[in-house]
Amino acid sequence: MSHAETMVGAPVQVRGAFGRLLRSELRLQLGRRRNLVLLAGLAAVPLLLGLVLFLTRDTDLAGQGPGFVGKVTENGIFLVVASIFVCLPFLLPLTIGIASGDAVAGEASAGTLRYLLVVPVARTRLLVVKALAALAFAGSAVLAIAVVGLVAGAAFFGLHDVVLLSGDTVPLGVGAVRIAGVVAYVALSMTGLVAVGLFYSTLTEVPVGAMAATVVTAIVSGVLDTLPALSAIHPWLLTHHWLDFAEFLRIEPDWQVVAGGLGVQAAWVAVFSALAWARFTTADVSS
């Protein structure tokens, strides 16, 4: 045999290649100890919150606390909402910032990025898979809070017909659907932050930098949202509509509010995905 060209035919793509890549990425991210610890940390919130509320239920402190926290002792299902409410300002952005900021920068700093690219895998495809895995992780984070909140709430306080914010009572089944709506809305509200983190992740080979920048972005957005002087830009802030999940707990949710909140997230996703793509597909990989 004179040359190897007679040995190997032109490579063709095997069917189901994208699915294999995505599964591999999900296994890598969701099986990673650091990420599991983060999820466990979030899942501990409803446990701790439920425990504290349970222990203080017959004292003067009972029924106090912001928003939904006071309602938990009456109906365990509200532990889901209360836990999400508690995690929303910081813990959830932190967890999601770590996972999405690490997406590309983590591979770059480990040097594995260059080996992925020479396998080869197209940069756009790799970025899409990284984004999907980061979104899946964000979804898992919200879901972890919700599931543990539901189980702990049921165990501590039992599940009952749900009294909505308007004072109307709906059957438990209907209430559960409303709570599922809250969880879905919050999960979708994280997509903008994931896109921001992904973009930062393409800028650097230092994952901690991208993670920190993502978390800081969420915090700064929250701070700007409290400054009356900036009320003109408030509706466009990343975090402005996060608390609009409360719409799902009214007897007649205002779907325009819900759609508005999701629309702003979609805008952040569109802008920052485009930036991430433009950056990643042209960047030199010299790590």
Added chain:
Amino acid sequence: MSTGVLDPARVGQGSGDDTGPLAVRTDGLTKRFRSGQVAVDDLALRVPRGAVYGFLGPNGSGKTTTIRMLLGLVRPTGGQAWLLDQPMPDAGAAVLPRVGALVEGPAFHPYLSGRANLDRLAAVDATADPRTAARRRDEALERVGLGAAAEKRFRQYSLGMKQRLGLAAALLQPRELLVLDEPTNGLDPQGTREVRHLVRELADAGTTVLVSSHLLAEIEQVCTHVGIMSRGHLVLQGARSVLAERGQARVSVTTTTGHVGAAARVLRGLGLEEPVVDGLRLDAPVDGLAPEDVSAALVRADVPVVGFEVRRPSLEQVFVELTGEGFDVAR
């Protein structure tokens, strides 16, 4: 310059020297980093198919940057590169599955085992048949001697084991071209020998191998071709013999008392440089002349010859002469 040497300046202009099929070809390949540094300057690589091409150069001479451009990791700021006759980086999706690569040391996920790391790469490869993935992975591990350590986490691997896993990754699929950047880095002498053996074995099976090193001695024995980098330039390229030819041979003639003057006249008469005389010994470079012509001329002139020696500088000496000596990196 003697025949057989591909003068980079000439082949760069597309002269007729590059006839056979090439596995790697670059024309005017240049990389200027944003810092302003020109790491690779106007490179005209010619790696014939089936060759084992030793890509040599001291630290910082631009070997890794060149390899990154060949593989589409870094975008050239000038010139073009072709792998297996297809333009890079545009044809990367079609070409890279046929190319195995080790770039600037191995890199894997530290918390995964060697085997799981290879599985990850196999899962990423859209052209790899998943049905044969396990077999190919185990064969690659065996081939580099990691069969027994496959279950260990990468974090716990020694430097040499890491290097071997990098080689295993490059061998996951049958390849037409292997690009190995300093594959012997961190290996013990036994491991270095094994890598050389592996390279020779792959080359015998028809694979073209581009192997970089800053140590000539490490790869000299396996190379059929060499390219020598210095400060971003390719200072010499061609079949391995060019390196030896490049170094000027010298003859050393020992004669008997009273014949030194006659011997010197003969050497001068052949157009050689003024010989250095040391007692009864004369020493001169044999510029472009066959040594046997020198001895014949001496005999014709009735000069008694009691000693006749042709000395060529070692490849190492030529290499050092071309790339400069000293501990400091160029830039």
